[in-house]
Amino acid sequence: MGEIRALCISEKRGTEKQATDRAFFITEYGIDGDAHAGDWHRQVSLLGLGEIEDFRARGADVAFGAFGENVVAEGFRFKELPVGTRLRVGQVFLEITQIGKKCHSHCEIFHRVGDCIMPREGVFARILHGGWVTVGDTLEITTEKIPLDAAVITASDKGSRGEREDASGAAIREILTAEGYDVAGYSIVPDEREELEREMTLWSDRGVGLILTTGGTGFSVRDVTPEATRAVIDREAPGIAEAMRALSMKVTPRAMLSRATAGLRKRSLIVNLPGSEKAVRECLGFILPQLQHGIEILRGDAGECAR
Template identity: 70%
Template sequence: MSTGNIKAICMSEKKGTIKRPVAEALFITEHGIKGDAHAGSWHRQVSFLALEEIEDFRRRGGEVEFGDFGENIVAEGIAFDQLPVGTRLKAGDVFFEITQIGKKCHSHCEIFKRVGDCIMPRKGVFARVLHGGKLKAGDTLAITEEKLPLEAAVITASDKGSKGEREDKSGDKAEAMLKEAGYTKVHRIILPDEQEELAAQLREYADMGIGLILTTGGTGFSPRDVTPEATLEVCERLAPGIPEAMRALSLKITPRAMLSRAAAGIHKRSLIVNLPGSPKAVEECLGFILPSLAHGIEILRGETGECARK
């Protein structure tokens, strides 16, 4: 494993302006640095430049500061331009995947206009964020073949539970089953049955890069049951086979399973699945689907390919 050291993290709030170092930055999954003008849903979410390249430029007479080339991360010890596309880098909780080496300059940037040259088109590297987190100067950056952490989150949708008037037995059951299945960390929260709050929390967990986000409760016919609506609001792609499988299983137990409105889908690198609200139904449904979900998450994260039965 090759390692380096982050010397600076730089960002700018507006395009066309020089980036400047910040004390700490929040990296959002499939987006980039929060607040950076060049972050977004594309393949050049974060840019890297080696400290050695900047120092060589300075030795040739260029008076430049960190961020002048438009780079987000300056690191020492890694020759970024020598790494193939697809290489993964890790710093703290954050994982990156290199998507492009160098770039074409269609119009000269500010540094070119000032000193007559820019090394970013030749030596810069671009990447997408696979797993989010906070980073600062001094953090270690490493080339890695590690898989992304297998984390999960459980959101319990319950008006009474959010007020402390009901014990969250369904969330407890889901957490215990996830840990037994090998999920290294399980985030937990109880929210009222409010679509906006539920949708915002789903997005926040997905921004972190959590692989599996489960909800429990709020999938019935009550006017306050809005968990599927929050899920559908957030998801970019649906995974209808998962709730269909849970309903098929539950119909063997009770015909009322046909009344479940549970949904499932994908947002960024996260799989979101609605579970029922009772501990018994959570145990039955999650126990049925859980063995297959890890494979789906690996496909979603690009860590394995699709596989068909022989």
């Protein structure tokens, strides 16, 4: 177990990073505002405080971030950890993907002092579950699964204006809590594609495993939740909505009129639910027991779906 001693970001690669007191780690992307963030395996770089202090003891006056590192932690010699090691800082989970690196073009610190310890002492990681990290937070090695969490988004013009009680959103939160999920977010937005897309993206970037929407899946011209969902997902998961429609047809033939969809964005599963409390309870009763396994596969915490 160790402690975060510095967080550093830069706008350009190959330059020294600047220290900041707090940083937002975006799931499967990197640190918000950092030049090295992206869809690759070296989203975050880490150095041990001891290695930096040893370098300073040789007479070099270097600040945190000088070697291009994002995270400086006390209590770790990172290069001794094997690839695949998981690290946890609060709700943020990292997985080490690379030990050291080859320098193809020397960085700013090398040109200034003639050496850089990042290639031989640093490690790189990807972000499995995002969130805020603050200097002083505890960093630890973990073998735990990422805790189940969820966000609920209600699409309702009247609800967003306070003219209608959000019974379906309340029912979803009640059921999720009873099933052991941490409901990390809840919002009511009007039936506007841009706002729905923004909310889904926000919670996906934070690494929330399950994002449930309610409302906006019918035939009304204002019903745009499926369109917003398709705009943000990377892959579709059609079987979930198909199962809801098939099982709901046993309750009412009007279930065939649902346009609900489901899909995956980064490490989040997004599912459209109906807008009524009764239908929400029915659909979650059908699908929720199976969704946990899907989320664990998505996060790398479980094997294949087939038995």
